[in-house]
Amino acid sequence: MKTQVAIVGAGPAGLLLSHLLHLEGIASVVIESRTREEIEATIRAGVLEQGTVDLLAQSRVGERMQREGLRHEGIYLRFAGVSHRIALSELTGRAITVYAQHEVIKDLVAARLAAGGTILFGVKDAALYDLDSDSPKVRFRHENALPEISGDFIAGCDGFHGVSRPSIPSRHRHEFTRSYPFGWFGILVEAPASTDELIYAHHERGFALVSTRSPQIQRLYFQCDPEDNLKRWPDARIWEELHTRLAGSDDWKLAEGRIFQKGIIAMRSFVVEPMRYGRLFLAGDAAHIVPPTGAKGLNLAVNDVRVLASAFSRYFKSKDEEALAAYSATALKRVWRAEHFSWWMTSMLHRFHDDTPFQHRIQLAELDYVVNSKAKALTLAENYVG
Numbered sequence: 001m002k003t004q005v006a007i008v009g010a011g012p013a014g015l016l017l018s019h020l021l022h023l024e025g026i027a028s029v030v031i032e033s034r035t036r037e038e039i040e041a042t043i044r045a046g047v048l049e050q051g052t053v054d055l056l057a058q059s060r061v062g063e064r065m066q067r068e069g070l071r072h073e074g075i076y077l078r079f080a081g082v083s084h085r086i087a088l089s090e091l092t093g094r095a096i097t098v099y100a101q102h103e104v105i106k107d108l109v110a111a112r113l114a115a116g117g118t119i120l121f122g123v124k125d126a127a128l129y130d131l132d133s134d135s136p137k138v139r140f141r142h143e144n145a146l147p148e149i150s151g152d153f154i155a156g157c158d159g160f161h162g163v164s165r166p167s168i169p170s171r172h173r174h175e176f177t178r179s180y181p182f183g184w185f186g187i188l189v190e191a192p193a194s195t196d197e198l199i200y201a202h203h204e205r206g207f208a209l210v211s212t213r214s215p216q217i218q219r220l221y222f223q224c225d226p227e228d229n230l231k232r233w234p235d236a237r238i239w240e241e242l243h244t245r246l247a248g249s250d251d252w253k254l255a256e257g258r259i260f261q262k263g264i265i266a267m268r269s270f271v272v273e274p275m276r277y278g279r280l281f282l283a284g285d286a287a288h289i290v291p292p293t294g295a296k297g298l299n300l301a302v303n304d305v306r307v308l309a310s311a312f313s314r315y316f317k318s319k320d321e322e323a324l325a326a327y328s329a330t331a332l333k334r335v336w337r338a339e340h341f342s343w344w345m346t347s348m349l350h351r352f353h354d355d356t357p358f359q360h361r362i363q364l365a366e367l368d369y370v371v372n373s374k375a376k377a378l379t380l381a382e383n384y385v386g
């Protein structure tokens with residue numbers, strides 16, 4: 001198979017890249033190790049920045065998002081038992097939209113297939129070759145055949161555990177990592193919304209987050225041991241923990257409901273530099289991970305492919321390589337801003353195992369400053385909306 005851009009991975013980065021390239025008249029083939037059913041059902045994040053929403057709408061894959069997504073103009077920080085609103089829209093003129101990542105995936109898969117795009121699902125043993133030549137290749141197993149795709153370029157959009165990043169010789173990779181000694185326990189609940197906007201809660205037992213998916217489905221998280229076992233968390237224990245961490249002196253109360261999905265998410269910060277090797281370009285989680293506090297992961301992936309699609313377009317229109325040469329530095333600027341923001345939000349809101357009473361008071365002092373200083377609230381708001 002020959003194509004212009006071979007895309008490894010059908011997550012948000014790979015699918016959106018394929019879609020944006022198609023709008024520019026550039027051919028691509030997407031390969032994915034999982035099935036279509038799996039990628040369309042995997043529960044991930046759900047907060048879209050204004051810029052993400054605008055790009056999906058402008059590129060004509062935002063119709064359902066605009067109908068079903070929930071636009072929020074603020075968030076709450078809850079600490080010492082009281083909620084404080086950060087007025088995102090008043091401060092920045094922008095808003096966020098709550099719309100699940102797997103719904104974005106469904107919309108993108110549908111758009112690619114309707115346009116006659118090629119996505120090969122269930123591909124095994126993908127390996128990248130000749131990355132420093134003019135004709136990089138991907139070989140893999142698919143339906144008992146051993147096909148090869150050669151492209152002008154390869155886009156590595158296959159996530160943190162994918163083959164793309166390790167295909168770069170280690171001497172050409174600089175990796176920056178921080179892991180956190182906790183995870184998030186996430187649940188989906190059939191219940192009415194308890195709050196009109198997301199609540200990020202600081203508590204001495206650890207962080208908790210009240211989010212939503214629809215008027216009938218709520219998404220809740222609480223900080224946990226990353227090695228914890230779902231079996232140790234029967235529903236009653238989950239509710240008790242959430243009520244404790246969200247308790248307060250106001251009369252706000254979390255509504256309970258039927259829990260129909262549970263999972264534990266690990267937390268890490270990671271960046272590889274540069275995001276390019278020869279004719280391989282990395283985008284999304286293949287190149288960087290943020291802890292989920294602040295909801296930047298999907299939005300960073302979208303920003304990467306916005307920059308990358310435009311650089312490919314310039315190359316294929318006029319053989320101008322300048323934008324491609326600038327891709328890594330351009331994307332990394334935004335990546336490091338989000339790395340800092342996500343690390344800051346995580347540090348301010350979580351309990352660390354070696355916390356002292358002094359550190360607890362320092363967190364409260366910072367939270368108090370964020371909600372009482374317009375400058376600090378604006379710092380949070382402009383990073384949050386993107």
Ligand code: DHB
Pocket residue numbers: 044045046047198209211212219292293294295296
């Ligand atoms: C959600 C996830 C996040 O990481 C976050 O910061 C806010 C909301 C969510 O899944 O709804």
